[in-house]
Amino acid sequence: MSDLKLVIFDVDGTLVDSQAAIVGAMHAAFEAVNLPAPERAVLLSIVGLSLDQAMSRLAPALDPAGHARMVEAYKDAYHSHRVATGAASMPLYPGALEVLQELTAIDEVLLGVATGKSRRGLDAMIEVHGLERYFVTRQVADDHPSKPHPSMILTAMADTGVDRDATVMVGDTEFDMEMAAAAGVTGLGVSWGYHPPHLLTAAHTVLDRFDQLPARLRTIWKEPA
Structure with missing residues (x-):
């Protein structure tokens, strides 16, 4: 053994x-589908899930194409924040x-x-x-x-x-x-x-x-x- x-x-x-980066990117994701973002505690409650699962939970009324747009908007916003702020983002x-x-x-x-x-x-x-x-x-x-x-x-x-x-x-x-x-x-x-x-x-x-x-x-x- x-x-x-x-x-x-x-x-x-x-x-x-990384909560500041996560919350900011989530707001961008909701903006991409013209929906209001939930409050901060709700956004952080899905941390740990894969992004497709997270978006499905946060915006259950959207179809898969809408969730895909949210995922891409999140990724783009998170990446931009990380590039701009470096270690300070996380x-x-x-x-x-x-x-x-x-x-x-x-x-x-x-x-x-x-x-x-x-x-x-x-x-x-x-x-x-x-x-x-x-x-x-x-x-x-x-x-x-x-x-x-x-x-x-x-x-x-x-x-x-x-x-x-x-x-x-x-x-x-x-x-x-x-x-x-x-x-x-x-x-x-x-x-x-x-x-x-x-x-x-x-x-x-x-x-x-x-x-x-x-x-x-x-x-x-x-x-x-």
């Missing part, structure tokens, strides 16, 4: 705070980089990401923060069904050869925790993201600070502190 362990991170609302949460560094220094621990972002969006986030060396498996919306389908986690485990019992999914939304449950792995919620903690009912634990993560992982993996 492999001694390897895998920690998979969601991105938006977990590693980076700052890392406090403690995120330090924890990534700490975990990467442990030989048997591998890190990955599972995100509703596109490949282009994820690559841009990784590049702007200089995170290229941290993630050995990167699962994006381009290649998988939307969360909470377990495909992203199952593929990450297949990529790395890590068992379910040694895999942990870290995320801020109910979709992340439901995805973890569907894949049969431990889900760790975080309270600093876009879904309130009371919605993370499938989580093993909900963390309030990034620096709590290493100790919680040791507990889950039954390692000495």
